[in-house]
Amino acid sequence: MNPSVETLRRAFGKSIERALVSCGQTIVYVDRQRLREVLEWLRDSADEEYDYLVDLTAVEYRDPERPLEVVYQLRSLKRGAELRVKVELDKDQPLDIDSVVPLWWAADWLEREVYDMFGINFREHPDLRRLLMWETYAEGFPLRKDFPLRGRFSRAEQVRQALAANPESHYSMEELSVAQAQYDLPADMRERLERGERGRVPEPKVQDDG
Amino acid sequence: MAEKRTVELDLATPGLDAQGRPIRVPLGVADPDVMDREPELTAEHMLLNVGPQHPATHGVLRLVVELDGEIVRRVVPHIGYLHSGFEKLGEYRHYNQIIPLTDRTDYLAPMANNVALAMAAEQLMGIEVTERCTVLRVIACELSRIISHLVWLGTTAIDIGAFTPFLWTFQEREKVYNLQEAWTGARLTTSLARVGGMMADIPDGFERDLRTFCKGFPPVLDEVDRLLTRNAIWIGRTQGIGPMTGAEAINYGLSGPMLRASGVAYDVRKDRPYLDYETYDFDIAIGEHGDVYDRYLVRMEEMRQSVRILEQALDRLPGGPLNAADPRVILPPKASAMSDMEAMIFHFKQVMEGVRAPVGEVYFAIENGKGELGYYFVSDGTAKPVRWRIRPPSLLNIAALPKMAEGHLFADLIAINASIDIVMGEIDR
Numbered sequence: 001m002n003p004s005v006e007t008l009r010r011a012f013g014k015s016i017e018r019a020l021v022s023c024g025q026t027i028v029y030v031d032r033q034r035l036r037e038v039l040e041w042l043r044d045s046a047d048e049e050y051d052y053l054v055d056l057t058a059v060e061y062r063d064p065e066r067p068l069e070v071v072y073q074l075r076s077l078k079r080g081a082e083l084r085v086k087v088e089l090d091k092d093q094p095l096d097i098d099s100v101v102p103l104w105w106a107a108d109w110l111e112r113e114v115y116d117m118f119g120i121n122f123r124e125h126p127d128l129r130r131l132l133m134w135e136t137y138a139e140g141f142p143l144r145k146d147f148p149l150r151g152r153f154s155r156a157e158q159v160r161q162a163l164a165a166n167p168e169s170h171y172s173m174e175e176l177s178v179a180q181a182q183y184d185l186p187a188d189m190r191e192r193l194e195r196g197e198r199g200r201v202p203e204p205k206v207q208d209d210g
Numbered sequence: 211m212a213e214k215r216t217v218e219l220d221l222a223t224p225g226l227d228a229q230g231r232p233i234r235v236p237l238g239v240a241d242p243d244v245m246d247r248e249p250e251l252t253a254e255h256m257l258l259n260v261g262p263q264h265p266a267t268h269g270v271l272r273l274v275v276e277l278d279g280e281i282v283r284r285v286v287p288h289i290g291y292l293h294s295g296f297e298k299l300g301e302y303r304h305y306n307q308i309i310p311l312t313d314r315t316d317y318l319a320p321m322a323n324n325v326a327l328a329m330a331a332e333q334l335m336g337i338e339v340t341e342r343c344t345v346l347r348v349i350a351c352e353l354s355r356i357i358s359h360l361v362w363l364g365t366t367a368i369d370i371g372a373f374t375p376f377l378w379t380f381q382e383r384e385k386v387y388n389l390q391e392a393w394t395g396a397r398l399t400t401s402l403a404r405v406g407g408m409m410a411d412i413p414d415g416f417e418r419d420l421r422t423f424c425k426g427f428p429p430v431l432d433e434v435d436r437l438l439t440r441n442a443i444w445i446g447r448t449q450g451i452g453p454m455t456g457a458e459a460i461n462y463g464l465s466g467p468m469l470r471a472s473g474v475a476y477d478v479r480k481d482r483p484y485l486d487y488e489t490y491d492f493d494i495a496i497g498e499h500g501d502v503y504d505r506y507l508v509r510m511e512e513m514r515q516s517v518r519i520l521e522q523a524l525d526r527l528p529g530g531p532l533n534a535a536d537p538r539v540i541l542p543p544k545a546s547a548m549s550d551m552e553a554m555i556f557h558f559k560q561v562m563e564g565v566r567a568p569v570g571e572v573y574f575a576i577e578n579g580k581g582e583l584g585y586y587f588v589s590d591g592t593a594k595p596v597r598w599r600i601r602p603p604s605l606l607n608i609a610a611l612p613k614m615a616e617g618h619l620f621a622d623l624i625a626i627n628a629s630i631d632i633v634m635g636e637i638d639r
Contacts, residue, residue: 022570106463132290
């Protein structure tokens with residue numbers, strides 16, 4: 001067991017939940033309310049120095065009773081130590097968690113991906129948009145266990161939506177605001193943007209055999 | 211008849227300093243302060259869309275660039291055009307069945323991905339592989355690093371305007387591909403490794419051909435080196451472009467040559483050794499300025515070091531069995547599966563049920579050509595993982611593109627993007 005778990009317990013008491021070792025790697029569960037505090041302490045404390053966020057992801061188990069887990073894989077480049085910090089999110093509560101982008105820029109896209117794939121909302125993330133799927137994707141969160149392997153919509157429905165999509169919707173609002181300010185856009189498009197209208201998401205049809 | 215004259219072109223190639231390294235153009239020359247000199251140009255920003263179908267984006271990457279004249283003020287990358295849901299697919303497959311998916315993530319270095327996946331699964335299941343298998347895997351990983359860097363070198367040189375290195379590097383890459391084809395039967399989708407061993411042993415003549423390659427390859431690198439390293443145009447286009455300090459590189463989660471070019475001496479092969487890398491004699495290249503030029507130098511040196519590792523691996527390649535003697539994971543020989551009852555049962559169970567992994571989870575990383583490639587498996591005791599996560603080095607590296615490119619010229623954005631060495635199959639997965 002990584003000795004950082006003991007020092008964490010001394011520093012944060014009850015907010016550090018269970019810890020275990022799997023394949024020689026230490027996993028420690030942390031209370032979600034104090035997650036950012038704990039990670040910041042792990043990063044900055046002189047004895048810990050977990051300065052490198054290797055990976056950030058989420059896990060949903062096949063057992064529907066088990067909560068979702070957000071996983072932070074930390075590494076101290078100086079000490080060569082590794083620690084996996086996990087936070088459990090109950091499915092019957094809103095899937096909210098503090099963003100760690102203020103600590104590591106590496107978390108920016110990783111959190112966007114977790115949001116995209118699992119629907120977990122990272123509070124205070126500067127730009128929480130879908131990363132891999134397009135912004136108007138309406139089928140849900142693909143890596144959740146209730147998401148069927150072939151997708152929620154039939155292939156015919158997916159094609160219909162793709163053809164009906166507004167090409168403008170492939171720019172993010174932020175990007176379009178640049179062009180809009182310069183009056184580079186056609187008048188009708190600018191009007192729509194001023195109303196805040198994005199690419200229209202068509203209503204899904206009930207899935208047929210497609 | 212007019213007298214033939216030889217015109218000596220002075221391309222202002224910088225000389226060498228006392229240590230024999232090329233003298234650097236001072237940082238910052240590529241960032242002219244146009245704003246002060248031409249205030250009327252600063253009024254309008256332009257939005258420019260690059261890609262997703264564009265040769266300089268190395269795949270289906272789309273960049274939306276906000277330009278102030280020719281200066282990049284903001285870059286918003288859009289990814290996902292190649293998203294195939296590999297991680298989702300992995301949850302529906304046995305561990306060995308996931309290996310073909312890894313071919314298609316970083317398709318410029320498929321053998322290293324195969325090996326990494328097999329090793330992650332082995333660590334999860336607690337399987338030891340044989341010595342011969344370990345050495346062969348080192349060969350696979352280093353060959354992959356070489357072909358990955360060769361593609362990078364060739365395409366980056368083209369992006370920056372030098373066409374010749376592309377022809378040379380792709381010729382060398384072709385030789386590795388021939389080796390790869392002889393070994394695995396495939397040039398791209400190798401599916402080389404298996405949990406507990408390898409798909410196949412190396413064919414006859416492989417060692418000889420690999421030694422020939424190891425001899426012939428460094429001179430080609432020297433030629434590219436002579437063409438680029440002290441070339442004034444190359445230096446002007448790369449030095450001081452897209453610099454990242456060591457602290458920034460760590461904060462952005464960069465890995466591989468991108469991290470090391472910024473002066474951070476971290477290499478998974480040295481710091482978390484796997485495949486007995488600690489017993490090989492090789493150096494890791496460290497940059498100083500974290501710019502495009504240093505990334506180039508780091509990758510050039512890594513290829514030379516890979517050749518060193520390959521030669522050592524060939525020297526020590528032991529005989530003996532290729533696959534672990536573990537009937538849970540390795541299929542019995544066909545002849546005994548047809549005649550021996552027990553072997554047939556193992557065969558049946560492996561094919562029908564797959565290999566069960568104990569409850570637990572593992573994060574396993576290798577140093578891939580692009581950076582730290584990590585596989586994270588969570589198992590609930592069945593033959594299929596609950597979660598298969600790829601930690602793609604390219605994804606974290608390209609995420610730093612806006613930071614690196616802002617304030618540079620648009621042409622430099624192309625150079626910076628090329629220097630990251632992305633492969634979209636891995637970013638989009």
